[in-house]
Amino acid sequence: MNILIGGATGFIGSALVSFLKGRGHVLTALVRDVNRASAQLGTDVKLISFGSTDKKLITEFENSEVVVNLVGRPLAPSRWSKAKKEEFFDSRVGVTKRMVSIMRECKNPPSILVSASAVGYYGDRFDEEITETSRKGDGFLADLCDSWEKTAFEAEDFGTRVCTLRIGVVLGREGGFLKQLALPFKMGIGIYFGDGNQWVPWIHYLDLLRIINLGINDESISGPINCTSPKPVTGKSFAKSLAPILGAKILIGLPILCLRLVFGEGEKVLTSSQKAYPSLLQEKEFQFVHEDLVHALNEECSPKWVKSPE
Numbered sequence: 001m002n003i004l005i006g007g008a009t010g011f012i013g014s015a016l017v018s019f020l021k022g023r024g025h026v027l028t029a030l031v032r033d034v035n036r037a038s039a040q041l042g043t044d045v046k047l048i049s050f051g052s053t054d055k056k057l058i059t060e061f062e063n064s065e066v067v068v069n070l071v072g073r074p075l076a077p078s079r080w081s082k083a084k085k086e087e088f089f090d091s092r093v094g095v096t097k098r099m100v101s102i103m104r105e106c107k108n109p110p111s112i113l114v115s116a117s118a119v120g121y122y123g124d125r126f127d128e129e130i131t132e133t134s135r136k137g138d139g140f141l142a143d144l145c146d147s148w149e150k151t152a153f154e155a156e157d158f159g160t161r162v163c164t165l166r167i168g169v170v171l172g173r174e175g176g177f178l179k180q181l182a183l184p185f186k187m188g189i190g191i192y193f194g195d196g197n198q199w200v201p202w203i204h205y206l207d208l209l210r211i212i213n214l215g216i217n218d219e220s221i222s223g224p225i226n227c228t229s230p231k232p233v234t235g236k237s238f239a240k241s242l243a244p245i246l247g248a249k250i251l252i253g254l255p256i257l258c259l260r261l262v263f264g265e266g267e268k269v270l271t272s273s274q275k276a277y278p279s280l281l282q283e284k285e286f287q288f289v290h291e292d293l294v295h296a297l298n299e300e301c302s303p304k305w306v307k308s309p310e
Contacts, residue, residue, distance in 0.1 A: 196236025
């Protein structure tokens with residue numbers, strides 16, 4: 001297939017490029033900096049700039065059967081000022097709106113749009129068990145994800161099948177949450193946030209890539225997909241699992257008040273609880289490569305662990 005990827009140079013996007021190239025797909029990356037992306041992605045991925053004219057973008061989108069949208073500025077760790085919130089919104093909703101508007105102008109628009117979202121859609125839900133049919137939560141993150149998804153679903157107006165990925169905490173050594181968390185653990189001090197009782201809806205990056213691949217190929221799938229392991233854990237359990245792998249000798253909880261002083265409203269992305277389950281994937285009998293947290297953490301963090309084949 002001809003697949004166009006937005007966000008191809010990010011943590012997940014760059015892994016997806018390698019994953020899809022290995023399956024023989026022809027890839028085009030929609031990027032902000034063509035020179036930088038060329039050095040990162042290589043010469044066998046066609047590059048097009050977000051700043052290109054509508055006419056050029058329409059041509060590229062018409063030549064693509066699938067669009068994968070993974071664009072979005074990182075939410076953490078940062079303090080959420082008004083300017084930051086606008087940046088988060090523009091990089092998600094704004095970019096998605098631009099992509100959908102280009103697709104709308106195509107004589108033959110792409111048949112599939114797989115667009116990122118997040119479990120932040122559900123807000124802070126404590127111990128409630130969450131599936132794709134659960135209601136939207138409250139707060140900035142929930143509202144952001146809701147607008148992001150609604151913008152993507154506008155592509156259904158012209159016959160494109162749309163999947164939105166409600167992504168949990170992605171585990172991979174090359175970036176994201178695990179890379180940020182690893183340093184204090186390697187220094188001997190393991191940390192968790194608040195009292196550690198919040199639920200962490202995690203997923204190994206390879207399973208996320210496989211879910212994207214499923215969304216592309218299974219015509220019966222559309223709508224939101226919870227991209228999380230079927231075995232969520234609490235924050236404290238996560239820290240206890242990671243500590244022996246990275247050599248941490250003690251565990252401490254970082255008080256929410258301290259996090260709020262540093263990050264303001266941004267502490268929500270660290271302390272919200274979503275006990276999310278991938279019910280749609282389970283209905284499709286999707287087989288997770290990394291269903292167990294300790295297995296996933298060993299895969300990414302232990303030098304003695306032998307990596308599983310894709």
